[in-house]
Amino acid sequence: MRPTTKDLAIEAGVSLATVDRVLNNRPGVREDTVFKVNEAIKKLGFIRNVVAANLARGKSYRFLFLLPRTGDEFLAGLIARIHEANQSFAAEMIHADVMHIHESDPHQIAKVLGSLDLDQVDGIAIMAPESPQVRDAKARLIEKGIDTVSFIAGQIASDHDDFVGIDNHAAGATAGRLMGRFLEHSAGAILVIAETMLARDSLERRLGFDEIINTDYPNLVVLPSLETYGDAERTTRVIHNSLLSQPHIAGVYIVSSEARVPLEVVTKVFTRDKPVIIAHERTPFTEAALRANHVDALITQDPGHLVRSAIRILRARKDRREILASQEKIRIEVLIKENL
Amino acid sequence: MRPTTKDLAIEAGVSLATVDRVLNNRPGVREDTVFKVNEAIKKLGFIRNVVAANLARGKSYRFLFLLPRTGDEFLAGLIARIHEANQSFAAEMIHADVMHIHESDPHQIAKVLGSLDLDQVDGIAIMAPESPQVRDAKARLIEKGIDTVSFIAGQIASDHDDFVGIDNHAAGATAGRLMGRFLEHSAGAILVIAETMLARDSLERRLGFDEIINTDYPNLVVLPSLETYGDAERTTRVIHNSLLSQPHIAGVYIVSSEARVPLEVVTKVFTRDKPVIIAHERTPFTEAALRANHVDALITQDPGHLVRSAIRILRARKDRREILASQEKIRIEVLIKENL
DNA sequence: CAGACTTTTAGGTACGTACCTCAAAGCCTG
DNA sequence: CAGGCTTTGAGGTACGTACCTAAAAGTCTG
Structure with a gap:
């Protein structure tokens, strides 16, 4: 005993x-x-015996996920995983809520962070780009004993703020390596498509991608990023524009986490002489595209793991316990048709 | 509340x-x-409140991992993860022990299973090939209220026996697809190296591998499997023999979970005109080989995840609770240098 | 409708820890 | 060595559930 x-x-x-x-x-x-x-x-x-201690304390954990207001399938998947996690963590008296923010408006985010009822929340996972306002708001929360983690985006971690997500530079490099190897004996241009290059994660992915292609695959040229702003029509137009000056597209790299719109357009535009297509994240749409051979590979992170990891880290912080680092490392996964 | x-x-x-x-x-x-x-x-x-219930019951969980007696780095990694898991599960009154078995001797395994002190064990994870003797012994344990899971090997799952591990057919197919794509414009033979083809997992991987290569890559020929029995000298000999009849080796697929010995030999044998090499499992050795460009890709499963998943499933069975299926699905991971 | 049986109630103790109060003991200072 | 301070002890209650007992209430049978 x-x-x-x-x-x-x-x-x-x-x-x-x-x-x-x-x-x-x-x-x-x-x-x-x-x-x-x-x-x-x-x-x-x-x-x-943490369990007995928490019972005695009557303690329960309420965590909050601050997620973007706009999004598509990847965001929906995250939210679904949070609900799912609530079920399995219920036995440990843990509950997580979701609140939506305008991820591109740091003032609004800071305001939300400042106006939270501190008795109602034990920890916050924030999915938003890094900005001075948000950083300050986080610091104030930490002073008041509310722990935060940077979730998926905004990966500048401090002593009091873990980052839960992948290394996007490495993720881009992974995409780059696969693209390079899949096109080893071809030559041509590579289209890079992003929702917006203002997002730090897209930027870093692109940097990692370029590094590999430029160093190891001189047969390939990476074109300037096209921005879609989530709009199918605009995406079609910019791709066609790009094709005017660059007729042979050997590969397409879709940088954004929300790949549905660009992928739909790309699938339509390139009906024959299909380029190698690599995208990010597993969603119902990208998964179907992989099965249908519309996509050659997906670079993903497991949303369920992301959510549970954020929750475990926040709880460990609250309990002043150490985390099991190896369990919390989010893997950059490579998905092809065979290992779906 | x-x-x-x-x-x-x-x-x-x-x-x-x-x-x-x-x-x-x-x-x-x-x-x-x-x-x-x-x-x-x-x-x-x-x-x-499961936690309060277990407190009241004074309940604790003791699980047992039955692992092969012989093994190399992959086995060592598993054992290390079990010890690690013990630390993080200690708070939940869970402890896991390791016991070694001769995995190729079903009678001995059945004997061990039959002689366990049933008051000392709440559940067992068994890493051993499927065999009638083992199956019977498991059935007897289940009757006595001891839950079992098949761990990594022996994947025939029944109602009372979950399988914790990857789909090895799919893992082989994944290796096959990568091999095929990496060699899209080459022609040649592919060497397949296994410790022994008696192991069910090696067999299934080979089947999955062949299926992809034979269907989609007529430029490649998969050679009969070479068996190493974990012996470097023998491995060198069989590879050289194979080279006599088949001078151009375009690719090497190392099927076994313990890849160190074959990988060492292959690295020595093919100094120039290096073939594409794909192996399984992440260990200190394979990881270093990947970094050193001696290996092109690794198909892996996360040993930490395997261990924790087995423990969570055994506990859920004991509590007669449902598991969160998405968390327990073991992923077939693809590792290249960039996403290590 | 008495006796036997089943179902339900009321109350207790326990698990391991947190947190509270009151009293006792120990220590220092002048 | 009295008065005030700090440290320690002893005891209690609580968390939510399990499990036990004794007795009360309800139901069935002949």
Whole structure:
């Protein structure tokens, strides 16, 4: 049986109350008594029963996910995973809510962060680009004891702010390597399509992609990024414009996490002489496209893992516990038709 | 606040004791009373606080991993992850032990399974090929209330026996597709190297691999599998033999989970005109080989995930709880240098 | 409708920890 | 060594559930 606080008290030769004071950093214990108790903890290998402690505290965890207001399938998938996570974490008294923000308006985000009822929230996962306003608002929250994690976007991590997501530079490089290898004996241009290049993650992916192609695949030329703003018509137009000056497109790299619109257009535009197409994230649409051979590979991150990882990290912070780093590392996955 | 058993009792108009009997399927409750309580559960959305229940029961979980006695880096990684998992699951009163078996001796495995102290174990994860003896031994354990999962190998799942691991046919197909695409404009033979083709997982990987190559890449010929029996000298010899009749090797597929020995030999044998090499599993050695460009891609499964998943499934079975299927699906990962 | 049986109630204790109060013991200072 | 301070002890209650007992209430059978 695992040692309990009672065993600790006996071992250290003190009362339960003193053990309790030491364990919970309560004042009024002489230094040498603290030492004795800590020795006993080591000797017995005492591990606090977090579960019983939380029960006694009547503690529950309420976390908040701040997600963009606009989005498509990837966002919908994230939200679905949050609801799913609520079910499996319910047994541990953890609940997560979703609140939507205008991700491109730092002032509004800062305002939302500032106006949260601090008694209602134990931790926040924020999916928004890094900005001074948001950073300041986060710092104020941390001062008040609310932990935050940067979720998927805005990956500048500080001591008090973990980043939950992939290394987008590496993700772009992965796409680049696959593109290069799939086109080893061809020559031509590569179309890069993004919703907007203002997003930091798209930028980093593009940088990683270019690095690989430019270094190792001189047979390929990466064209300037086309921006779609989520609009199918505009996407069609910019692609056709691009084709005027660059008739042979060997590959298409869709940088954005929301790939549906660009992918639909690309599938329509290139009916024969199909280029190699690589996109990001697994959604019902990209998955179907992969099965139908419209896409050659997907670079993805597991949304369920992202959500659970954010929750586990926020809870560990609240409990002042260490996390199991290997479990929280979000993998850059490569999906082809065969390992869907 | 979440409703408790007390709230349930009030809502159903019965006493706590009756609620308790219904919740724990104890006898002595009239059918219509059971119905009333169940209605109250639905109405209030009652979720049993598993944590408090386990505390009251004084329950803890002891699981056992039966792993092969012989192995190399992949096995070592698994064991390390089990120890790691013990730390993070300690708070939930879960402990996992490792016991080694001769995986190729079904009688010995069955004997071990039969001689376990059933009061000391709540569930078992077995990494061993499927065999009638083992299947029978498992069935007897299940009768006695000990849950089992098939771990990585032996993937015939029954109602009472989940499989934790990847679809090896799909994993082989994934390797095949990558091999094919990496060699799109080349022609030549592909060497397939396995520790032994007696292992079901190696067989299935090979089948999946062949299916893709034979269907979609007529430029490539897959050679008969070479068996290494984990011996470097023998491996060198069989590869050289193979080269006599088949001088141009375009690709090498190392099927086994333990890739170190074959990979070392292959790296030495093919110093120039290096073929495309694909292997399985991430270990210190294969990871270094990938970084050093000795390997082109790795098809892997996350050992940490495997271990934690097995533990979560065994615990859920013990608690008669549903699992979150999406979390327990083990992914076939594709690793290249860029997404390590 | 009495007796036997089943179902239900009421109350308790326990799990391991948190947190509270009150009293006792120890220590220092003047 | 009295008065004030700090430290420690002893005891309690609580969290939500499990499991136990004794007795009350309800139902059935002959």
